[in-house]
Amino acid sequence: xxxxxxxxxxxTVLTLTxxxxxxxxxxxxxxxxxxYVGIHPIPKPEGGGICYIEGPHVHIYDADKIQYRDHRGAxxxxxxxxxxxYDGKRYAYKGHHPIHVNVVVGDNDPDDxxxxxxxxxxxxxxxxxxxxxxxVGDAYxxxxxxxxxxxxxxxxxxxxxAVYQPLVYERPVVTVDAPVGWIGARAEFVGPGAGxxxxxxxxxxxxxxxxxxxxxxxxxxxxxxxxxVGIGVPGVIVHERAPAVIVRERPVIIEERVKVKHDNGWHRxxx
Amino acid sequence: MRRIIxxxxxxxxxxxxGDKAAGGARDAVIDAWKAEKLTVSALTPATVAFGKDCQxxxxxxxxxxxxxxxxxxxxxxxxxQGYTWVGSATGTSEVHGAAxxxxxxxxxxxPSGRTINRLMKxxxx
Numbered sequence: 001x002x003x004x005x006x007x008x009x010x011x012t013v014l015t016l017t018x019x020x021x022x023x024x025x026x027x028x029x030x031x032x033x034x035x036y037v038g039i040h041p042i043p044k045p046e047g048g049g050i051c052y053i054e055g056p057h058v059h060i061y062d063a064d065k066i067q068y069r070d071h072r073g074a075x076x077x078x079x080x081x082x083x084x085x086y087d088g089k090r091y092a093y094k095g096h097h098p099i100h101v102n103v104v105v106g107d108n109d110p111d112d113x114x115x116x117x118x119x120x121x122x123x124x125x126x127x128x129x130x131x132x133x134x135x136v137g138d139a140y141x142x143x144x145x146x147x148x149x150x151x152x153x154x155x156x157x158x159x160x161x162a163v164y165q166p167l168v169y170e171r172p173v174v175t176v177d178a179p180v181g182w183i184g185a186r187a188e189f190v191g192p193g194a195g196x197x198x199x200x201x202x203x204x205x206x207x208x209x210x211x212x213x214x215x216x217x218x219x220x221x222x223x224x225x226x227x228x229v230g231i232g233v234p235g236v237i238v239h240e241r242a243p244a245v246i247v248r249e250r251p252v253i254i255e256e257r258v259k260v261k262h263d264n265g266w267h268r269x270x271x
Numbered sequence: 272m273r274r275i276i277x278x279x280x281x282x283x284x285x286x287x288x289g290d291k292a293a294g295g296a297r298d299a300v301i302d303a304w305k306a307e308k309l310t311v312s313a314l315t316p317a318t319v320a321f322g323k324d325c326q327x328x329x330x331x332x333x334x335x336x337x338x339x340x341x342x343x344x345x346x347x348x349x350x351x352q353g354y355t356w357v358g359s360a361t362g363t364s365e366v367h368g369a370a371x372x373x374x375x376x377x378x379x380x381x382p383s384g385r386t387i388n389r390l391m392k393x394x395x396x
Contacts (some may be wrong), residue, residue: 031359042382053384055391057363058354 033058037105038122041079046059050086054105066160071101078113079160080121083167090122095184096141098150103128114150116157117164120172126197137176142183145165149231296370297326297337300394304330307393321352322371330390332380336373346371363387367394
């Protein structure tokens with residue numbers, strides 16, 4: 001009996017210790033302050049939701065390296081806040097684009113960072129007016145010239161898509177033709193290991209990754225793109241109409257099953 | 272005699288104006304909060320290393336420290352040290368004119384940060 005009680009006590013202590021270790025919130029070492037600037041999600045162990053402080057501020061929890069960029073020593077969130085419950089004013093974007101952080105947070109330290117979310121998504125800010133963005137169908141498309149820094153960081157930062165893919169939330173619905181020059185349809189910015197591959201003209205391509213929570217349907221009659229986004233139905237479907245460019249989404253991080261349907265030459269006419 | 276009265280009046284006016292200017296930055300912040308019907312507690316003198324003219328209290332349950340400086344540049348120089356007063360809480364330290372406004376949510380009454388954000392937006396620049 002005594003042995004059993006002792007064993008039970010040891011088991012209880014061990015269990016509580018383990019719970020204490022794994023259930024602990026993401027507190028920065030020793031309650032250390034962590035700098036933030038701008039709106040950002042709050043980690044679930046800290047209560048979840050959104051922190052709406054727009055200016056510089058501190059918390060006692062860390063930020064991850066995929067959804068945040070350093071802005072003069074502070075963590076700046078480059079993800080989609082709507083995915084975490086943000087209920088304020090929002091702006092729809094499609095594909096990758098720069099974020100002029102100093103403009104968003106209102107300081108004088110020029111800092112261009114990049115959002116690598118491939119599909120339609122939201123931010124709580126609109127880009128500054130200028131030629132690098134075009135607004136089509138209430139969505140912002142980046143049509144500027146991305147610098148080397150964008151391309152170099154791309155393989156690592158594309159991981160953000162793996163973060164958002166399983167999140168179920170109201171993504172923007174973009175049903176418009178993408179403007180000419182949109183980065184999402186430009187082959188020169190697609191390198192090895194990147195998330196999008198542009199092939200030579202071919203027809204009848206269906207790409208259907210086992211994505212959760214969102215459906216993206218992109219019809220690509222060259223040179224335009226038609227994108228439908230819904231909630232709750234998995235899969236990405238890219239239909240091509242000859243003579244069109246096939247945009248085959250192939251995220252590096254997200255595992256996809258690619259089904260390619262050939263039309264056996266129908267698009268060239270039957271001989 | 273008239274000359275003495277005139278000089279004293281000018282000194283008094285000058286001093287009064289100076290006090291107003293010194294208290295003005297902090298008062299402007301408090302007035303902006305009160306104008307929005309926010310609950311501002313009585314502010315009492317606070318001793319901190321980075322400011323000589325500081326007062327502390329609460330606004331909407333959030334701890335606040337308001338320090339007056341002679342110039343906005345001096346306030347800016349102290350802004351970084353304001354975070355030492357925040358301690359292990361969510362908080363912020365911003366310069367508004369010649370005042371340093373430091374907020375700390377020690378009682379966790381503002382988990383979304385909306386109140387802190389509002390307070391900072393209301394405070395005149």
